[in-house]
Amino acid sequence: MKPLAPFNPSFFNPRSMAAAFVAALVFALSPAKAVASEARAHPVAVEVARMTAEATAVVGALQADINAGTAGGKASPAQLFTSFQERYLKAAGKAFDEQGTGLEAEARKTFAASLRDTNTRLSPVMIKGGTDAVVPAYYRAELLKRFNGQMRGKVQVYATTRKADLINADWAVEKVMKGSPFAAEVAKLMEAGGLTPVTVETGDRQMVYIPMRLAAGCVACHARNGINQKEGDFGGALVTEVWLRR
Numbered sequence: 073m074k075p076l077a078p079f080n081p082s083f084f085n086p087r088s089m090a091a092a093f094v095a096a097l098v099f100a101l102s103p104a105k106a107v108a109s110e111a112r113a114h115p116v117a118v119e120v121a122r123m124t125a126e127a128t129a130v131v132g133a134l135q136a137d138i139n140a141g142t143a144g145g146k147a148s149p150a151q152l153f154t155s156f157q158e159r160y161l162k163a164a165g166k167a168f169d170e171q172g173t174g175l176e177a178e179a180r181k182t183f184a185a186s187l188r189d190t191n192t193r194l195s196p197v198m199i200k201g202g203t204d205a206v207v208p209a210y211y212r213a214e215l216l217k218r219f220n221g222q223m224r225g226k227v228q229v230y231a232t233t234r235k236a237d238l239i240n241a242d243w244a245v246e247k248v249m250k251g252s253p254f255a256a257e258v259a260k261l262m263e264a265g266g267l268t269p270v271t272v273e274t275g276d277r278q279m280v281y282i283p284m285r286l287a288a289g290c291v292a293c294h295a296r297n298g299i300n301q302k303e304g305d306f307g308g309a310l311v312t313e314v315w316l317r318r
Contacts, residue, residue: 135207170184
């Protein structure tokens with residue numbers, strides 16, 4: 073693996089990540105079909121990470137209401153999607169567009185469909201509420217499970233954290249990234265706990281690793297599970313893989 077040029081943080085604002093670490097449950101990868109040039113892979117990876125962060129942040133912002141059982145209409149499927157669009161606009165500086173062609177557009181369309189499905193399934197639980205009835209970690213895992221299942225052999229996105237911060241062992245790097253050529257490297261980056269994004273390439277894939285910072289709500293939730301952390305500290309990372317055309 074050879075490191076590429078440093079990731080430019082201006083593409084992606086980590087402050088928009090209201091949720092901390094999660095693990096995305098991933099389908100076994102089918103044989104890869106190269107779909108993106110090296111030049112186009114990085115923007116796709118950044119776009120998928122941005123969408124994931126903003127969708128998860130919607131639930132993070134609702135956590136107090138979910139816990140109190142007062143989310144109401146704010147947690148309806150339609151409003152959840154609208155809130156995502158609003159956050160995306162602020163983060164990306166452009167409206168969320170489900171049209172277009174190419175891999176980036178396909179990723180947006182697939183993400184939107186996965187998001188609508190996840191919102192429809194989890195909205196009743198969020199509206200009913202209760203302490204940690206739906207937390208950002210679980211919401212994101214469900215969302216990415218659907219997205220990854222549709223984008224196998226093209227794009228995959230994982231959310232995970234280092235072993236010392238795991239609430240569930242199934243969320244470990246080696247579990248969520250099973251079969252990925254980047255798993256060992258991501259594990260090392262996790263243990264180091266650095267907050268600098270990294271881009272790495274293998275022969276057939278490009279990986280973008282974007283560390284997450286812990287938000288106050290995340291710290292409180294994790295404390296209920298026996299993990300003591302501080303707001304702003306390392307909280308895992310989003311890892312996006314894009315298959316390359318050679």
